[in-house]
Amino acid sequence: MRSWVPLAIVLVWGGVAIVAPLLPLDPDRIELSSILAGPSAHHWLGFDELGRSIGDRLIIGARTSFVVAVCVVSATLLVGSAIGIGAAYWGGWIDRFVVWAIDLVLAFPGLLLAIVLAGMLGPGIDNVVLALSCVGWVGYARLARAQVLMLKHREHVVAARALGATPTRIMWQHLLPLISAPLLVEASFGVAGVIVGEAGLSFLGLGVQPPSASWGSMIRDGTRYMLVAPHVVLAPGLALMLVVLAVNLLGDQLRDWLDVKTKTVIKA
Amino acid sequence: MMLYLLRRLAAVIPIMFGLACLVFFLLHLIPGDPVEVMLGEAAHPAEKEALRRALGLHLPLHTQLWHYVQGLVMFDFGTSIFSGRPILDILLERLPATIELGVAALAVAVMMAVPFGVLAAVRHKTVIDFGAMGFSLLGMSIPNFWLGPLLILIGAVWLGWFPVSGREGWRSLILPALTLGVSMAAILSRMVRSSLLEVIREDYIRTARAKGLAEWTVIVRHGLRTALLPVLTLLGLQLGALLSGAVITETIFAWPGIGSLTVEAIQRRDYPVVQAAVLWISFLYVVVNAFTDVLYAWLDPRVRTEESP
Numbered sequence: 371m372r373s374w375v376p377l378a379i380v381l382v383w384g385g386v387a388i389v390a391p392l393l394p395l396d397p398d399r400i401e402l403s404s405i406l407a408g409p410s411a412h413h414w415l416g417f418d419e420l421g422r423s424i425g426d427r428l429i430i431g432a433r434t435s436f437v438v439a440v441c442v443v444s445a446t447l448l449v450g451s452a453i454g455i456g457a458a459y460w461g462g463w464i465d466r467f468v469v470w471a472i473d474l475v476l477a478f479p480g481l482l483l484a485i486v487l488a489g490m491l492g493p494g495i496d497n498v499v500l501a502l503s504c505v506g507w508v509g510y511a512r513l514a515r516a517q518v519l520m521l522k523h524r525e526h527v528v529a530a531r532a533l534g535a536t537p538t539r540i541m542w543q544h545l546l547p548l549i550s551a552p553l554l555v556e557a558s559f560g561v562a563g564v565i566v567g568e569a570g571l572s573f574l575g576l577g578v579q580p581p582s583a584s585w586g587s588m589i590r591d592g593t594r595y596m597l598v599a600p601h602v603v604l605a606p607g608l609a610l611m612l613v614v615l616a617v618n619l620l621g622d623q624l625r626d627w628l629d630v631k632t633k634t635v636i637k638a
Numbered sequence: 639m640m641l642y643l644l645r646r647l648a649a650v651i652p653i654m655f656g657l658a659c660l661v662f663f664l665l666h667l668i669p670g671d672p673v674e675v676m677l678g679e680a681a682h683p684a685e686k687e688a689l690r691r692a693l694g695l696h697l698p699l700h701t702q703l704w705h706y707v708q709g710l711v712m713f714d715f716g717t718s719i720f721s722g723r724p725i726l727d728i729l730l731e732r733l734p735a736t737i738e739l740g741v742a743a744l745a746v747a748v749m750m751a752v753p754f755g756v757l758a759a760v761r762h763k764t765v766i767d768f769g770a771m772g773f774s775l776l777g778m779s780i781p782n783f784w785l786g787p788l789l790i791l792i793g794a795v796w797l798g799w800f801p802v803s804g805r806e807g808w809r810s811l812i813l814p815a816l817t818l819g820v821s822m823a824a825i826l827s828r829m830v831r832s833s834l835l836e837v838i839r840e841d842y843i844r845t846a847r848a849k850g851l852a853e854w855t856v857i858v859r860h861g862l863r864t865a866l867l868p869v870l871t872l873l874g875l876q877l878g879a880l881l882s883g884a885v886i887t888e889t890i891f892a893w894p895g896i897g898s899l900t901v902e903a904i905q906r907r908d909y910p911v912v913q914a915a916v917l918w919i920s921f922l923y924v925v926v927n928a929f930t931d932v933l934y935a936w937l938d939p940r941v942r943t944e945e946s947p
Contacts, residue, residue: 477656478916482882486664486916489904490909491667569781570783574901589784610781
C-alpha cells in the first residue's frame, strides 16, 4: 500500500467521527419499506434489518470507535507511563508491587478481563472505556518501566540528581523525553487494539447500547440476516478492518520514522 | 533443569492467588446490590436473603474472601444461580470443547505460519515475500467476530461444506478453528520469517551449504530448528489472544465451551459462573505459559544457565 493511503484512511475515519454531529444524518430513522434493502444510488450501503440507513449508522459507528479509542489510549498512555516511570525510578517495594500488578493483569488472556469487567459494570460507552482502560495501562507501564530501568543510571540522570533536581523534574525532563518515542509507537498500535476491543465488546452486547451504533453491534445484528442480506454485515466489517489495517500500517511507519528498535526490552 | 522447572512453577502460585482475589472482587464491582442485580428488584425478600446467605454476602469482606479462596483450593466453585448445578460439573462438561477448539486453532496457526514464514524468508524481497506478508497483515487486522460470520457465509451457506454452528463431528470444527487460528497464524508467520532471516546469515548455515547439502535440508534441518525457538515464546504469549478469542469465536459458532459459557453467564447475570469461568481460562493460560517457558529452557540450554545464579 502506498505510504499515504493508511494516513488518508485514518484521517477520513477521524474527520468523519469529529464532524458527524454536524452532518445531516438520520441513523435512527426507520423506513419500513426498505428493510434489508441492498445498496442503491441514494443509499450506497443499503438498509439494515429495521430499515435504517447503514451509511449513516456506519458514520455514527466511526464516531463511537473514535471517541472510545481517543479516551482509552490517552488515559492509559498517561496513567500507564506514569506508573511505569515511577516504579522503575523509585524501585523497592513500589516496583515490586507494580510488577506484580502488571503480571496479574497480564495473566488474564487478552480481552477476557475487559469482557468480564464490562459484563459486571453493565453496558454503556463509559463502562467500555473504563473496562478497556483497566486492561490497557499495563502495556505502557511495562514499556516505560523497562526503558527507565535502562536509562536511570545514565550520566545525565546521575548529574541531574547530583545537582539536586527533584524526582518529578528528573522523570519529566530527563527521562520522559527519551522514552516518548517508543511509548508513542506503542500507543499507535494501542489504537488498533482499542478499536477492535470496543467493537468486540459491542459485538458481545456489552458495549454501546441500541439505538446508538457501533461497528461491533452492527456486525452482531447483521449476522442474523446474513443469509438474506450479506451487505448488512459486510459494510461495518470492511470499515473496521480497513481502519485497523490503516492504523497498524501507520504504526509501522511511525516506528520506522522515529527509529524505534523493535526489540527494545523483552522482560525486565 | 529440575530446579528451573520448580522455580518457574512456584512463580505461578502468587499469580494464581492474585487472580483469585481479583476475580472475587469482581462481584463487588457490580453497581448496587449484586443480589438484586441477579434476581431482579421484584424478587421476594426471602429469596434475596437466601441467595445473599448462599453467596455469603452477609459476612464481612475478608471472611468472604477467605471462604472463597478456601473453596477454590477444595475445587468448590459454588453453584450456578441459573441452573442450580455445581459450577465444577458445568465447567468440566464444557472444558473438552474449549481444549479441542484451542488445539485445532493452534494447529491451523502453525500449519499456516511455518510454510508462509519459511517461503517468505527464503524468497526474501520477492513477490512471494510481499504476498505472504501482505496476507499476514490482513490476517492480523481482521477481527475474529467478522471473520467468523464471513467464513460461515462462504463455507457453510454458499459452499455448504460445513455446518453453520454447533459441535458435531470434525466438520463443525473447521470453521471455528480457522476463525480463531488465522490471526495467530498471521503474527507467527512474521516471526518465523524474521527469525529465519536472522538465522540464515549465520556461519553454520554457510558451513552446511558448503558441505553440499540440499538447500531445503539446510533451511529445514539447520535453519528452522534454531529459528523456531523465539517463535515458541511468542506462541505461549499468543495463547492468551487465542483463549480470549475463544470467548468470541465460541459465541459465534455456538460452540459449547467455557468461552461461550462466560458470555451466556454474563447475559444471565449468573455471576458465580462468570467468576469461575474467568478463573479457569486464566489459570489455563498461566499454566500453559509456565510450561512454554520450561519447554523453551529445555530446548535452549542458554536460558537456564543464564537464570541460575
